[in-house]
Amino acid sequence: MTPKPLDYESLNENVKKVAYAVRGELNLRASELQKEGTKIIFTNVGNPHALGQKPLTFPPLCQAPFLLDDPNVELLFPADAIARARHYLSVTSGGLGAYSDSRGLPGIRKEVADFMERRDGYPSDPELIFLTDGASKGVMQILNTIIRDEKDGTVDEICKVASISLSPNVPGQIFDSEAVLESLRRRAHIMTDGFNSCRNVVCNFTEGAMYSFPQIRLPPKAIEAARKAGKAPDVFYCLKLLEATGIAKLLMFSIASSSWKQLAFPLFQALVLARKKDPKSRRRHPIGSMALDGKWAQVGFELGFGPELEEILHAGNTNKNGFKALIAAEYSGVKVELVKNFEMGVSNKTPEFLKMNPIGKVPVLETPDGPIFESNAIARYVTRLKADNPLYGSSLIEYARIEQWIDFASIEIDVNIGRWLYPRLGFIPFAAVAEESAISALKRRLGALSTHLATNTYLVGHSVTLADIIMTCNLYVGFVRIMTKSFTSEFPHVERYFWTMVNQPNFSKILGEVKQPDSVPPVQSQKKPAQPKESKPKEAKKESKKEPAKPKVQEAVEEEEAPKPKLKNPLDLLPPSKMILDEWKRLYSNTKTNFREVAIKGFWDMYDPEGYSLWFCEYKYNDENTVSFVTLNKVSGFLQRLDLARKYAFGKMLVIGSEPPYxxxxxxxxxxxxxxxxxxxxxxDMELYEWTKVDVTDEAQKERVNAMIEDQEPFEGEALLDAKCFK
Structure with missing residues (x-):
């Protein structure tokens, strides 16, 4: 039987279906535009020399080694090129025209192994390194090995496949240049930064290849338009960009299969930078700036759709938890729309809202990929919409510290403000003892925050981060509802920080004018459920004297819950003492002259060793006190956190020394x-000090007490940097 001639029908079906995007529809259309007069630079394949990259100097000497014997070689080639050519020729057997080991030249593999060890910090074995003719060949070898019916593969099998090839391109093995690689790296930064500057475009930094792989999030209307045109959304988008009229045009190739259900499509790096000879239109839809070959070009497109997607925030316009995402959006250049006419207790109880958050908590962010609840998670998501967002710091340690302060703002600050405020608003039962505990806990946390801010303008680094946004929004409720000026004045660095933040343009745009309250809000009664009315027989109307209307202030007072008895501090239950602490504090403050004769003598006359005790303390880590103002702030913070003991204590803290450590x-x-x-x-802070009880029968210890109360200088032979009093 005569064999059937080879024709299209007899071809392998997989061959008929093969598609190569790099030479596909977009490339063909770009070629057509080129024929029509559009200047196009093709970068759909790695072709740096077409973009003007300078050729390397030493390879010609390797390919024509007889030039090295020419007496004038040093006049034609630089010394480093000659030395490099001699080196690489020494590691080849037979020159560049001969085959090498199938894994590559041993000397080159050794250089690669050394580089990988320097880069990764782990030993690298050159015997396990296989050089290939570019990335594509290596990928093909791996895929040919592992794509089987069982869809698996092993490293040993990959090595076998690599070993049966003759050898990788020998000249290609030696053609590397640090200058070229650095140039490509600079261009990669420009390209990646350009992609990430565009809204709804995210691109990881290019490593190890000349291609970038940005991801563009297409809006539903664009996807629907692509479906009607019978094209994959990413291809449709790229064709629209290519066809658009403008000063500069950009084309991207898709190398990933697309799904109509997806809203994000991986795209191959830019193909075209084109310039129309006679642009007909000036109307543009700018989506950002892109860079190619080191030169910036502002890209505009005449598209019926833009790549902008809106995130919708469900919250009231005064919700401080909603403020977090809105402020983060302002800093990130992300569009977040606040729903109109949101009514707490109504809008968040609808079936539509409960589908997004079954427990009805606010806020909720509605995104193209589904809803997100919990305010900090929403703020993080909005921040992440911008790649390499400075709101997340510039290093791993900064990122960790940002997360640290976000947790502190939520667990330590927000919770304790709520414990103080919400009972007064009637949201939960009011108890005086619980309020005292909440205020004490809040002061301790604000004291710790103030100590940190004493030497830092922002929580982390030298600019606003997500931690500052969340901290400020959590402080906002306290500053506008319950923390009066007299309360916050104890924490001056927190005050400075808060007012600095809320007056930043991106904060004030969302928060508006911020005012601190003059007084703590009165306690509101909890609303009781309405009781069913009992039917009563109708009675004849009786005239009754109208009582005079009560003043509104009196009504408000009558509506408050009766104050509950306040639990006594255990120290209040001690037997009465002859020493009146406030009298001693007044004597100390009012004595201006003859301090020893008046104040010190008065102290010992008042002192009650049965009702009070004296204690020396010394900081355990004095060797860390190398900066004077940091040391002073450390002591100030300690005194602030001891505020809860002011009724029961008096203290003197000395910072000693004329030079560090103090x-x-x-x-x-x-x-x-x-x-x-x-x-x-x-x-x-108490555990940071060594505490020793004073023996008042010991005259030496008693004299040390006198010297510390008096701020005697020198103290124990050293100058005093500062002395602080707690009274």
Whole structure:
């Protein structure tokens, strides 16, 4: 039987279906435009020399080694090129025209192994390195090995496949240049930064190849338009870009299969930078700036759609948790739309809202990929919409510290403001003891925050981060509802920080004018459920005297819950003491002259060793006190956090030394015979000091007490940098 001649019908079906995007529809259309007079630079394949990359100098000497014997070679080639050519010829057997080991030249593989070891910090074995004719060949060898019916493969099998080839291109093995690689790296940065500057475009930095792979998030209308045109959304988008009229045009190739259900499509790097000879239209749809070959070109497109997708935030316009995402969006250049006429208690109870968050909590962000709830998660998502967003810092440690302060803002600040505020608003039962505990806890946290901010303008680094946004929004409720000026003045660095933040343009645009309250809001009664009315027999109307209307203030007072008895501090239950602490504090403050004769003598006359105890303290880590203002701020923060003990304590803290490291020592008078337990529990700084009870029968210790109360200088032979009093 005569064999059937080879024709299209007899071809392998897989061959008929093969598609190569690099030479596909987009490339053909670009070629047509080129014939029509459009100047096009093709970059759909790695072709750097077509873009003007300078050729390397030493390869000609390797390919024509007889030139090295020419006496005039040093006049034609630089010395480093000659040396490099001699080196590479020495590691080949038979020159560049001969085959090498199938894995590549041993000397070249050794250089590759050394580079990988320097880069990764782990040993690299040149015997396990296989050089290939570019990335495509290597990928093909791996895929040919692992794509089987069982869809698996092993490294050993890949090595076998690589070993049966003759050898990789020998000249290609030696053609590397640090200058060329650095040039490509600079261009990669320009290209990646350009992609990431566009809205709804994300691109990882290019590593190890001359291609970038941006991802563009297409809006539903664009996807629908592509479907009607019978094209994949990414191809449709690229064709629209190519066809658009403009000063510069950009074309991208798709190398990924597309799905009509997807909203994000991986795209191959830019193909074309074109210039129309006679642009007919000036109307543009700018989506950002792109860079090619080191030169910036502002890209505009005449598209019936743009790649902008809106994120919709479901929250009230005064919701501080919603503010987080809105402020992050302002800093990130992301469009987040706040829903209109959102009514708490109504809008968040609808079936549509409960589908997004079944427990009805606010806010919720509606995205093209589905809803997100929890305000910090929403703010993180919005921040991540911009690649390499400075709101997340510039290093791993900055990122970790940003997350640290986000947690602190939520767990330590927001929670304790709520514990103080919400009972007064009637959201939860009010209890005076619980309020005192909440205020004490909040002061401790604000004290810690103030200490950090004493030497930092922002929470992390030298610019606003997501941590600052979330911290400020959480502080916002306290500053506008319950934390009066007299309260916050104890934390001056927190005050400075908050007012600095809320007056930043991106903050003030969302928050508007911020005003601090003059007083703490009164306690509101909890609303009780309405009782069913009992039917009563109708009675004849009786005239009754109208009582005079009560003043509104009186009504408000009557509606408040009766104050509950306040739990006593255990120190208040101690037997009465002859020493009145406030009298001693007044004597200390009012004595201006003859301090020893008046104040010190008065102290010992008042002192009650049964009702009070004296304690020396010394900072455990004085060797860390190398910066004067940091040391002083550390002591100030410690005193702020001891505010809860002001009724039961008096203290002196001395910062000693004329040069670092500075010593921190103190004297404390506490009610009772031990350091109060609530002080140890609430003030974490206490454990940073060594505490020694004063023996008042020891005259030397007694004199040391006198010197510390008096701020005697020199103290123990050293100058005083500062002395602080807690009273």
């Amino acid at each position: 010593k921190v020592k103190g004297l404390w008078l506490f009610r009772g015979q031990e350091i109060p337990q609530f002080v140890l529990d609430e003030c974490y």
